[in-house]
Amino acid sequence: MIKREKNRLDFTLLNIGYAEHDADWNFKNIKSPFARIHYVCEGEAQIILQNEVIKMQPGYLYLTPAHIHHSYECNGKFSLYYIHIYENPNIMSSIFDHYIFPKVIKANQLLEELIIRLHQINPGSALSIYDPQRYENSTELMRSIALQVASPFAREAESHAIIQLLMSRFLAAASDKITQVEKRLTRVLNYIDEHIHQSISIDQLADLIFLSKDHLIRLFKKHMNDTPVSYMNRKKIEKAQLMMLVDDSSIQELSFRLGFENISYFNRLFKKVTGETPTSYKRSVATLTNEPSTPD
Template sequence: MKREKYNLDFILLNIGYAEHHADWNWKNINSPFARIHFVVKGAAKIVRNGGKTELKEGHLYLTPSYTHHGYECEEDLTLFYIHIYESPDKPRSIFDQFGFPVEIVGDGLCANLVERLYEINPGRELSYYDPNDYDNSTELIRNIALQGNTPLALELESQGIIKQILSRFFAHAKEKTPDVDERMSRVLDYIHSHIDTTISISELADISFLTKDHLIRSFKKKINCTPGKYINRKKIEKAQLMLLVGDYSVQELAFKLGFDNVFYFNRLFKKLTGENPTSYKKRLEIFANQAKD
């Protein structure tokens, strides 16, 4: 494992303590944020990948960014929630590289770490519990501003706590492509570091010293999709994050991500997210205005 490839810095967006009474029920969440939940007491379910995970007291749960999921809660539930995300400037997400367990057993140290993170980051609670409301630019900008004003000592402590918590999940994580050879690794690195440009199959074939047909077959075998589909998915994921953190027109966003055809960008965005970028952006603006009110 080449550890120099793994940048493990995260931005803390939210941490809070919540008590729910059969009201933590949301569907179709697909967010640029990773979520960690620490269950204090009660019961609920996380729905993802066609299955349901029963939440248990004293356990921690990780939902990586861009993971389609939902929650079901028919009883009382008390938990801490932590929302983190990786910088949009980061070439490759750690969640692209590793598959993490959904659930790990917590202990007294985990509980103390979560409580300490909550204590040293006041004002990071959610304004709304509906993910459609808190996954909006106003909420995000507010929390980034709070993060930017955090004293350095507490910021370092927060980073350390987040890494300690994630280390528990890392202990059971598996590389998604453990048998990828050096040539395919170069291809993946190139895609992620050039995601804001137009990437051709010919370019990828050249850097991997393979023919285009051989590259496509090898990529599909190792990554379970074609290079073109992989590139498009990563471009749209970055587009979602950029719409949250910046003020871009759809045309600007398309060009910044290497699309010459805005119509194609719109169509691809809708295919992968379920809505076109204009309605996605308007929905964020509506929630932002509601937050201001």
């Protein structure tokens, strides 16, 4: 069997800040192309992650992967550090496609000091708007990207190292997703990763593992809880969202680079997956502004 290539940890900082809430950290139906790490200082709250309620308490780190629907609930005083990070869009596939990460790990003095240090060396990276529906579709996100682009190389290198270390602590307790997938699908998933920028047919995937088209679809749906076409399209749109964070290509060029021959189909699919058109989404993130680098 050809093993699916393991991804590497390669994350860039988008936001880091410290926030104090008083029953006002309540947001629903969040889904982003970036991941979140929360470190709780005081109080309690909870994350509802795909219908699972995760209670948050001081001294613990919480990880929410990219592209996962989740909500926040807080009924009292609550303080935390929040870290938003996104993966290098040039990597083959997301680390979250390879591993099932723990949702929570116990922090220690070193991890706490690293988070504080990350906060100290990235002034101006805090959010001025806490509602995800607003800061993900506003100049808030553009300001964050512009700030990181302008960051001195030494600061960028130190921030990158801290983020990798934090993620490595979650990775140490992660389990391999591939062991939970029917072995013949390993080659299919690997092929999709390697050819995500091309048009891939079901016949190609079926021939790869010497199955009929119908057999492949049944096998894929059984183990991936999705059809091959739906899975590939979702991965392409997720890649498009990530590319829009760091790429100023036109919508048409972006769609062609992801293997879409029909831009109208790409537009319809993008809206189906994300809830908004590519033009609207790109308008929020593609044009960097000259806003002040400090929170309002």
